[in-house]
Amino acid sequence: MADPTQSLLYYIEDIPKAELHIHIEGTLEPELMFKLAERNGIKLEGTVSSHKDRRQTFKNLQDFLDLYYEACSVLKEEEDFFDLMNAYLQKAAHDSVLVAEIFFDPQTHTERGVPFETVINGLHRGLCHGYQHYNIKGSLILCFLRHLSEDEAIKTLKEAMPHLDKIIGVGLDSGEVGNPPEKFEKVFSMARDLGLQVVAHAGEEGGPEYITGALDCLKAKRIDHGVQCLSSDELVSSLVARKIPLTVCPLSNIKLQVASRYFNGASPVKQLLDKGLLVTINSDDPAYFGGYINANFVQAVKDCKLTAKDVFNICRNAFNATFLPLVEKEYYLSCLNRFNVESGFAAPPKSVAIFGSRQPAPGTPQYEMARKLAGMFASRGYQVASGGYNGIMKAASHGANDEGGLSLGVLSPRTFRSRNPIGNEYVSKTMLSLSFSSRTSDLIETSEYLIAFPGKMGTFTEIIVSWSHWVGRSERNYPAKKLYIYREPLGTLFQDVVKRLGVSDAEIEHVILFDSLDEVLEGVERDFEERKKKAVF
Ligand SMILES: [Zn+2]
Structure with missing residues (x-):
């Protein structure tokens, strides 16, 4: 036995x-x-x-x-x-x-x-x-x-x-x-x-x-x-x-x-x-x-x-x-x-979620950067999820759409009553959440890799909830979802918070600050291949 x-x-x-x-x-x-x-x-x-x-x-x-x-x-x-x-x-x-x-x-x-x-x-x-x-x-x-x-x-x-x-x-x-x-x-x-x-x-x-x-x-x-x-x-x-x-x-x-x-x-x-x-x-x-x-x-x-x-x-x-x-x-x-x-027994689906401010308009550097990254992932077969509304969310849908990829919009019409109930024009499929907080966790659930561009409290909330997804998984040795944060300003802010609270390195091992899009793409692809190799299903 x-x-x-x-x-x-x-x-x-x-x-x-x-x-x-x-x-x-x-x-x-x-x-x-x-x-x-x-x-x-x-x-x-x-x-x-x-x-x-x-x-x-x-x-x-x-x-x-x-x-x-x-x-x-x-x-x-x-x-x-x-x-x-x-x-x-x-x-x-x-x-x-x-x-x-x-x-x-x-x-x-x-x-x-x-x-x-x-x-x-x-x-x-x-x-x-x-x-x-x-x-x-x-x-x-x-x-x-x-x-x-x-x-x-x-x-x-x-x-x-x-x-x-x-x-x-x-x-x-x-x-x-x-x-x-x-x-x-x-x-x-x-x-x-x-x-x-x-x-x-x-x-x-x-x-x-x-x-x-x-x-x-x-x-x-x-x-x-x-x-x-x-x-x-x-x-x-x-x-x-x-x-x-x-x-x-x-x-x-x-x-x-x-x-x-x-x-x-x-x-x-x-x-x-x-x-x-x-x-x-x-x-x-x-x-x-x-x-x-x-x-x-x-x-x-x-x-x-x-x-x-x-x-x-x-x-x-x-x-x-x-x-x-x-x-x-x-x-x-x-x-x-x-x-x-x-649990890491099966290979993860190819999926990324992109968070960020709802302010940037098409043509601005931030919008075009998020759009480009979404396109890079979509062209490699990744689904790109976002909040589905404007700004960085729209840039994510736009970039996926540029490459003929799937763009998922996680919307909450009951929370954002004045926004378009079916999301931006580039969203190819939608998911509806009941509240702001459940939308954040739903969005994180949809994707294996989480990427945060600059934003305000909404984006910072998404960063913190993304970080917390790791809690409970680590003691089982289940793979953590990797969280990439653009360095300025939210990456630095996250680092400051971590430092002031005395959070250990082990607790933030799954968080990576980035300056260039290639760093994110390479990191995600490397992690994906490693998880695929370990999978038994
Ligand atoms: Zn019986």
Whole structure:
């Protein structure tokens, strides 16, 4: 078992993720369990640490489920479900999760006398809070407990009817063996008629026939676990041909002895990937299995010697396997690609941003200098971005236009109401920002190399925000965006500020003052070639 390199560990931690196999009840940590028990006047046996010990090993799925249902007894009020969701989303945000399609087991609660509304309203409110505060797009999948009857599942689906706007789909979980998918054919058909998506746990402990049943009888779009497909070549071929995603959970497979009982202690992830299956990695019941999604990635990378490319493909599979509309999927896939550039694993796009005063008119030395530099970059295939209005911004668009290159204008019509809402006449494409401050960061995000010509407070703000882009990247050893500042007056001013504040050389390594256009062009081209050489994508 080789340890992954530090750079691969950072890559795993930071890459944007979608989590598709997570039971919200399985995120109930002993600390929160005791807090909720106290709030609800429930006496629990043992202590936080004895409960942590009890979660160390399980003989099989049923052994775990017994403990899991017992822990759920502390969840009674809407606020408890909100707190449970909030605690998970905080952890997920830390693990760079951007999308989470989350299972909940209403029957675990309704059979204890907790109303369905209490459960769903608390969880839904938690999701709304998470979207606003942690930028995680979360949704709920209602799971039927397969050890109960289909009639009870139908009763639960009926209880869910007034809340269909809070649920995207249905799933099937709990003890698999002896409870085949066919038992729930009718309730899944009813759910599909209501427009709900369908997933199902299958092939965790049950054989390949459980997977076939979930696909053919329940019409599942994703298979949760599904690792037992490896015992049937025919099923593997069918899953590959039908592009059925598998939501695999490496730590769960270890803790519930799936790996030891069925795969000689090895992780099935590598075999699944080698066969071309759409593997995703998830945490299942992280409060019981020793780690959240990043820990599951690290385990799989260690066990299967996965590379950054494998990790990337698994994350891409997950976003593709979400039930999001295509437009949103494309957005999250673009976040993945952007992350590859940001982390230095992919070569940067050829892109420069030019900042400067909005005063200089065509024909003035400053305007013509910025126009010339933009032309030099455009003729070498760089996109030239700017604020898209007049002065140096227009010179940048003009120069790119002279060479038939792309000129991006990052505009903010809501901030600059008296300016041309579509930017200057040389802008070839536009991007709109909501405010002055977001426009500055949007402009910096669009480009890998940042160049500041003379200007006033607006340009100085852009310089400072450009400088700050480096914060956080350096500790990961990610490449910093190089910032070129024309020496007079802003370059010298920047130097004075740095000196007076005692800023260290390491903190301004990515800032270069320039006197001639050739210095900028050569510096950018050299840096670009170096980054291209280091890239693995
Ligand atoms: Zn599960």
